[in-house]
Amino acid sequence: MKNVFLTACVLSVCFTSCKKEEKTTLTTTTTDTTLVTTSEVDTTTAGETMDSAAMDRAWKDYMTPGEQHKMLADETGTWDVTLKFWMAADAEPQTDKATAEAKMIMGGRYQEVNYKGTMMGMPWEGKNTIAFNNKSGMFTSTFIDNSGTGMMVATGTYDEPLKAVNYRGETLDPVTGKTLKYREVYTIVDAKTRKMEMFDTKGGKPEYKSMEIVMTRK
Numbered sequence: 001m002k003n004v005f006l007t008a009c010v011l012s013v014c015f016t017s018c019k020k021e022e023k024t025t026l027t028t029t030t031t032d033t034t035l036v037t038t039s040e041v042d043t044t045t046a047g048e049t050m051d052s053a054a055m056d057r058a059w060k061d062y063m064t065p066g067e068q069h070k071m072l073a074d075e076t077g078t079w080d081v082t083l084k085f086w087m088a089a090d091a092e093p094q095t096d097k098a099t100a101e102a103k104m105i106m107g108g109r110y111q112e113v114n115y116k117g118t119m120m121g122m123p124w125e126g127k128n129t130i131a132f133n134n135k136s137g138m139f140t141s142t143f144i145d146n147s148g149t150g151m152m153v154a155t156g157t158y159d160e161p162l163k164a165v166n167y168r169g170e171t172l173d174p175v176t177g178k179t180l181k182y183r184e185v186y187t188i189v190d191a192k193t194r195k196m197e198m199f200d201t202k203g204g205k206p207e208y209k210s211m212e213i214v215m216t217r218k
């Protein structure tokens with residue numbers, strides 16, 4: 001951990017140094033036997049450099065898991081999953097079953113959830129990663145599965161009174177090829193239950209609930 005921290009600090013110092021502006025004038029003269037080159041360099045600093053102690057504190061705060069990471073770690077374990085899909089606002093939902101294995105990775109900094117089950121009568125698997133960025137105060141969710149070749153990416157903030165993370169993201173509609181914006185609400189219902197609801201806005205129509213995932217701890 002200490003080596004990673006020191007390396008990050010060194011990289012930051014190098015980056016700051018590269019922001020210096022250099023003004024160089026070269027003069028060359030040629031004689032019968034020698035090439036003489038003189039260089040005059042005028043270097044100015046573009047901004048003030050953060051002192052090393054402040055840099056140390058900033059990197060430590062950025063890389064240290066906090067309360068939000070503990071909240072993610074509380075979900076470590078095996079979950080029974082019920083998935084519901086709505087193809088349109090007035091359509092009947094389709095229901096499928098799966099299991100989910102949740103764990104923390106990279107020293108408790110990120111959550112990884114692996115899903116396996118069936119979807120539309122076919123074997124289905126998916127992978128969800130969740131990050132909480134200490135610097136921005138935002139959650140980021142990425143999701144991939146074997147029903148496509150794209151990735152869903154969303155960012156959001158935690159609503160303490162509602163015990164929910166409100167995400168907004170976008171993906172590519174495989175039918176139209178257009179960018180599809182969506183909204184997710186991930187709710188901590190209780191110690192043994194989680195619920196994710198997705199809302200789509202397809203074809204310029206009003207937003208509707210397109211998916212619901214309920215997870216129950218085994």
